[in-house]
Amino acid sequence: MKIMKIWQTTVRWKKEKYMMKKMMMTLYFSFHQNMVMAMQKRRIVMRIITYSTKINRENNLTELVKEKAYNYKTENNHLDCAEKIASMVCDLFELHIAAEEYVFLLALDTKCRILGIFEVGHGTVNACLLHTREIMIRNLLCGASAFIVVHNHPSGEVYLSKEDISTTKRLFEAGRLIGIELLDHIVIGRKEKSGSYGYAY
Numbered sequence: 001m002k003i004m005k006i007w008q009t010t011v012r013w014k015k016e017k018y019m020m021k022k023m024m025m026t027l028y029f030s031f032h033q034n035m036v037m038a039m040q041k042r043r044i045v046m047r048i049i050t051y052s053t054k055i056n057r058e059n060n061l062t063e064l065v066k067e068k069a070y071n072y073k074t075e076n077n078h079l080d081c082a083e084k085i086a087s088m089v090c091d092l093f094e095l096h097i098a099a100e101e102y103v104f105l106l107a108l109d110t111k112c113r114i115l116g117i118f119e120v121g122h123g124t125v126n127a128c129l130l131h132t133r134e135i136m137i138r139n140l141l142c143g144a145s146a147f148i149v150v151h152n153h154p155s156g157e158v159y160l161s162k163e164d165i166s167t168t169k170r171l172f173e174a175g176r177l178i179g180i181e182l183l184d185h186i187v188i189g190r191k192e193k194s195g196s197y198g199y200a201y
Contacts, residue, residue, distance in 0.1 A: 046072045048092065051116045053138065064116070064141050080112065082186050085148060095152040095188045101128035103151040105135055107144035108183070115142045125154050130167055132174045139180045146181045150188060158189035 048070040056063050070092055079085045089104060090096045103121030106114055118138045121128040128151065139147050149171060151164075160168075168185040175182045 046074050046114070048072050048088075048114060049116050051118055051138070051142070053118075053141070062137060062141065064138075079114070082184055085150065085184070086186055086188055089150050089186075090188060095150070096190050098152050099154055100124055101126070101152060101154060103128055103130050103149065105138055106148040106150065107139050107142045108146045108148065109143075110145045112146065112183075115144055121151070127163075132170050135171060136174055136178065136180070139175075140178075144180055146183050147175065148184045148186065149182070150186045152188040156190035158187050160187060 050067045050070075051064045052067050053062050054065050055061070072088060072092065074084070074088075079088060085106070093102070093104065095102060095104075101121070101123040102119060103123075105118040105120045107116050107118070109115055116138075120134055120138065121130045123129060130151075135147070135149070138144075149168075164185070164187060168182070171185070172182045
């Protein structure tokens with residue numbers, strides 16, 4: 001009889017332990033799910049607009065023309081590092097798999113929020129002509145306080161060529177003279193094994 005009572009107590013204790021463990025696991029997964037949902041809700045949608053330019057026939061002046069608008073999900077309104085910018089450009093324009101060189105201008109306000117994105121160059125497999133004047137006209141038209149230039153290397157390599165370095169210096173000097181700072185010049189390449197992007201800045 002005594003042995004029976006001990007056995008029943010042991011079984012009840014094991015059952016209670018199992019139920020407690022099950023309850024703890026349920027609470028853990030519920031907490032984890034809530035955290036994931038909270039993180040997803042915290043991600044905001046950034047409105048990205050691409051522009052081109054045209055000549056107004058009435059006054060013969062250059063003006064902005066809205067081309068496309070994108071809703072880009074991000075953690076905040078600020079793309080505050082080269083990796084985030086490279087990721088956004090690859091997501092929107094697939095620069096890491098483009099067959100020719102493209103150059104994009106990101107015009108920014110005083111809080112480094114994107115005012116607009118411009119395609120300012122489309123070249124061949126290994127070269128693209130880029131004029132400082134065209135960059136600065138677009139910066140001035142949208143009232144930019146700073147800007148970033150991004151271009152790709154179809155070869156997949158992310159090293160900076162002599163032309164890239166020369167262009168960066170020229171843009172930096174031009175921006176310094178008119179008070180619109182060049183914050184970065186990012187080169188997008190490709191990681192051969194994974195097929196994803198790589199970048200240099």
